[in-house]
Amino acid sequence: MPGTLHVLHGYIGAGKTTLARRLERELPGIRFSADEWMVSLYGVDPPESEYRAAQERVRGLMERCWRRCLELGQHVILDGGAWKRSERDHLRAAAAEVGAEFRLYALSLPDEEALARVLARNEREPGHLHVAENTYRMLRSQFEPLGEDEVVEVVPPALTTAAST
Incomplete structure (x- = not known):
């Protein structure tokens, strides 16, 4: 019996990793984080x-x-933003x-709150992929909102804070 693919849609700092880690424990499932793989292979600040x-x-x-994990019946959690409809x-x-x-x-936070989380994470957790404020603002235009026809589970911000895990 194939598994379930859990996809998180949200911009930088919305709490995707916090939710992904929670799902990983509670389902249980296997979490895939492109950011973690990037840091492991290319460092915290790879050249643009x-x-x-x-x-x-x-x-x-x-x-x-x-x-392959899905084929084997596992819950798979993609810890990324799924920014584009495509x-x-x-x-x-x-x-x-x-x-x-x-x-x-679907995860969302006001930009200033999400940016504050990102900047705090940069300081608090140096082993994470570094996101500078100008990068946060520059990438915002690449984030595509969900379409009206996309069925989603809306995640309240209270469930995406590190204290809730």
């Missing part, structure tokens, strides 16, 4: 000129692994290809 190619390599490797559609199709269920979680 190489970032996109490195990220694509990491996502490709992860997808081969998580697809990415979410790809993930839905990938889950369907192996007969897995697909669950989409």
Whole structure:
């Protein structure tokens, strides 16, 4: 019996990793974090000129692994933002290809609160992928909201704070 693909949609600092870790424990499931893989392979602040190619390599490797986990009946939690509709559609199709269920979680916070979380994380947890304030603001335009036809589970902000885990 194929598993379930759990996809988190939210911008930087919305609490995706906190929720992903919670799901990993409670389901239980296998969590895949592109940021963690990036840090392990390329360091906390990879060069901008190489970032996109490195990220694509990491996502490709992860997808081969998580697809197999779904085939084996596992819960798979993708700890990423699923920022673009095309990415979410790809993930839905990938889950369907192996007969897995697909669950989409919507996380959001006001930008200033999310940015404050990111900057605090940069200081508190130096082993995480570093996100500078200008990077946070620059990338915002690449974040696509969910479509009205996308079925989601809305996650209250109280469940995405580190204290709630």
